[in-house]
Amino acid sequence: MRTPIIAGNWKMNKNPKETQEFLDGIKGKLPESGVETIIGAPAIDLTTLVAGAEGTPLKTAAENSYFEESGAFTGETSPKALDEMGIDYVIIGHSERRQYFGETDEDINKKAHAILKNNMLPIICCGETLEQREAGKAEEWVTGQIENAVKGISAADLAKSVIAYEPIWAIGTGKTATADQAQEMVHVIREKIASLYDADTADKVRILYGGSVKPANVKELMAKEDIDGGLVGGASMDPESFIALATFNK
Numbered sequence: 001m002r003t004p005i006i007a008g009n010w011k012m013n014k015n016p017k018e019t020q021e022f023l024d025g026i027k028g029k030l031p032e033s034g035v036e037t038i039i040g041a042p043a044i045d046l047t048t049l050v051a052g053a054e055g056t057p058l059k060t061a062a063e064n065s066y067f068e069e070s071g072a073f074t075g076e077t078s079p080k081a082l083d084e085m086g087i088d089y090v091i092i093g094h095s096e097r098r099q100y101f102g103e104t105d106e107d108i109n110k111k112a113h114a115i116l117k118n119n120m121l122p123i124i125c126c127g128e129t130l131e132q133r134e135a136g137k138a139e140e141w142v143t144g145q146i147e148n149a150v151k152g153i154s155a156a157d158l159a160k161s162v163i164a165y166e167p168i169w170a171i172g173t174g175k176t177a178t179a180d181q182a183q184e185m186v187h188v189i190r191e192k193i194a195s196l197y198d199a200d201t202a203d204k205v206r207i208l209y210g211g212s213v214k215p216a217n218v219k220e221l222m223a224k225e226d227i228d229g230g231l232v233g234g235a236s237m238d239p240e241s242f243i244a245l246a247t248f249n250k
């Protein structure tokens, strides 16, 4: 049984004070079991986030980390330091990082290894553009991204990791992939994992859908067999909305 995940990705939004306000707003309202809740926040908010999540069911995620643990890499964030401060997950390969910061499949693979080595779990993002989808190339593209991202990762590590399918055309556009479209690609990703690893690993890895997930559509998406949760941008920033997402099964 795969435990569902509702993960927020705040992107470059909220400062430490606003992070604390959010934490105050969700206090005591997240499910204790049955659904895993995660907030991914900007690096500058992580100290506040970790302190507020302590003793609650909320898990924490960084939105990026470098693949080296220390050294002359001005402006980067060390995965070792993230682990030491108590971070649980790191989002990697988000389409915004690929598009605006030139993150390559090779970087993402190196980051995945560094994150696992430092006792955290990667949330590996993948997704196609509208152009690729319309050209019938979406599956080939997305499975290629996944194959590159997981190179050299053991089955045991991958089984604990998280994959997020986020079609670029559905991010922040209000245009959700239909639940059927999302299920179809998430299923293709699971089959790819089965072919790269084995059926057991494919059965264990949790695969999320992201792209305009909100309280109004979360139930329908979560009802799909292969979809294990949501990676949520806009609708994760308001406490009420995040609680509504986290309690989709109530």
Ligand SMILES: O=C(CO)COP(=O)(O)O
Pocket (backbone or CB within 6 Å): 009, 094, 166, 170, 171, 172, 173, 174, 210, 211, 212, 213, 231, 232, 233, 234, 235
């Ligand atoms: O990019 C996303 C999450 O990582 C999705 O963002 P929205 O939920 O705002 O569409």
